[in-house]
Amino acid sequence: MTVEAGTKRRRLGSVVIDIEPLRIPAFRRLWVGTAITAVGSQFTTVAVPKQVFDLTGSSGYVGLTGAVAMVPLLVFGLWGGAIADTVDRRKLLLVGNTGIAVVSALLWIQAWLDIGSVWLVLGLLALNQAFFAINLPTRSAIVARLVEPRLLPAATALSGTMSMFGTVFGPMAAGALMPAFGLPVLYLIDTIALILAMYTVWRLPPLPPLSGQVRRAGLRDVLDGFRYMGTQKVLLASFVLDIIAMVAGMPRALFPEMAERTFGDPHGGGLALGWLFAAIPIGSVVCGLFSGWLGRVRRQGVAVVVAICAWGLSVAGFGLAGSLWLAVVFLALGGAADMVSAIYRQAILQAAATDEMRGRMQGAFTVVVAGGPRIADLTHGWTAAGVGTAAAATGGGLLVIVLIVVATALLPAFWRYRAAAVK
Known part of the structure; x- marks a missing residue:
């Protein structure tokens, strides 16, 4: 290899995603399972609000899906994170995957039989989210046990990017399949994907607590997690900022009506x-x-604030867009900004949490990241029912910027936060 070629390769490596963690067999299995479920789960993510809108004709009911999903996310996200710190995480992940697969099969059956009950759909959604809330923090907490510390940012980027890839391919495929095969097939595909992913989880090594003590998690473990979080002020601030971004800015409850x-x-x-x-x-x-370049930014607090403001501005632009393709462009810009924010917030979490607390911190992270959009579904859905979809989206995006400025002024330590220098 010439010196010039080597220089170009190093420059490219500093920009594109780092795939070194995929050389570790256990992480590669977890990543493949994530890839399969990331695509499959999006079929259900599209199917549920679409079925609710078809049954009711109301974005308000679509927004109600957020409230229905929020309660199990809150309860089982925190409790599931505590369980992940006290049992074999591989076994817990198998339980979570099995539960989600069974619920997806029930969603398929009710849609195939055309039962037509919106309350049955919402009830199954709540059960789905309970298992999801156990599954996600467990899967996230496993990563740090499979790769060495220096590879954590790259592993996080790989997992996050594949999850996002699923949310690209899944909805587009769902939109193409629905007119040809009907809505029930979306639930069926998700069920099959979950069954396939269970094999990759089965191949993982045992992952008991490092202390070697397997026990039942209780309320005290959840409260210990809150007390620990209270000592990590910057981490707590990152949760607050993300809640603002998602609750005020996520417009997905408006998608069925706007489409x-x-x-x-x-x-x-x-x-x-x-x-x-x-x-x-x-x-x-x-x-x-x-x-690749994101790892060189040390002022991660500033990066999160700027990224969330860019998200809010993009959502406001989406609300004002008069054509589908302009709306897609604004949403894509918002997605890029949200990814920057997510990478840095996850990096802050990995730096703050010890292994015995990592499941509980990931549980709190799950509640914020997954629960915030559910609250947004409710607020945006009912706001749109009153003032229209365009006003709901644009107003939400602008509100993000205002609230982030206020929160940053009240939490100056987060703005000043710097990542440790890489030696």
């Missing part, structure tokens, strides 16, 4: 709905694929 009434989708669903659901992840994936 049909603003961008011309047929009543049974179409490509516009798929593009709207895929647009944010598209931006996230592109950002993740070129995330």
Whole structure:
């Protein structure tokens, strides 16, 4: 290799995503399982709000899915994180995957039988989110046990990028499949994907607590996690900022109505709905694929604040967009900004948490990252029912910027936060 070629390779390596963690067999199995479920789960993510909208004709009911999902996310996210710190994480991940697969099969059956009960759909959604809330913090807490510390940022970027890839391909495929095969097939595909992913989890090594003591998790463990979080002020601030970004800014509850009434989708669903659901992840994936440079930024607090403000501005632009493709562009820009914020917030979490607390911190992270958009589904859905989808989206995006400025002024330590220098 010439000196010039070597220089070009090093420059490229400093920009594109680092794939070194994939050389570790156990992490590679976990990553493949993440890839399979990332695609499959998006079929259900599209199918549930679409089925609710078809049954009711109301974005308000679509927003209600957020409230229904929020309660199990809150309860089982925190409790699931505590369990992940006290048992074999591999076994817990198998339990979570099995539960989600069973619920997905039940969603398929009710849609295939055309039962037509919105409350049955919402009840199964709540059960799905309970297992999801146990599964996600467990899967995230496993990563640090499979790779060495220096590879954690790269492993996080790989997992996050693949999850975002699923949220690109899944909704687009769902939008294409619905007109041809109907909505029930989306639930069926998710069920099959979950069954396939269970094999990759089965191949993981045992992952008991490092203390060697396996025990039952209780309320005290959850409270210990809150007390520990209270000592990590910068970590706590990062959760607050993300809550603002998601609750005020996430417009996905508006997608079914906007796809049909603003961008011309047929009543049974179409490509516009798929593009709207895929647009944010598209931006996230592109950002993740070129995330090598993010590791050189030390002022991570500033980076998070700027990224969230860019997210809010993009959502406001989406609300004002008059064409589907302009709306997709604004959402994609927002997705890139959200990916930057997520990478740095996860890096802050990895730096702050010890292994015996990592499950509980990931549980809190799950509640914030997954729960915030559920609250947004409720607020955006009912706001749109009153003032329209465009006003709900634009107002939410601008509110993000205002609240982030206020929160940063009240939490100056986060603005000053710097990552430790790499030696």
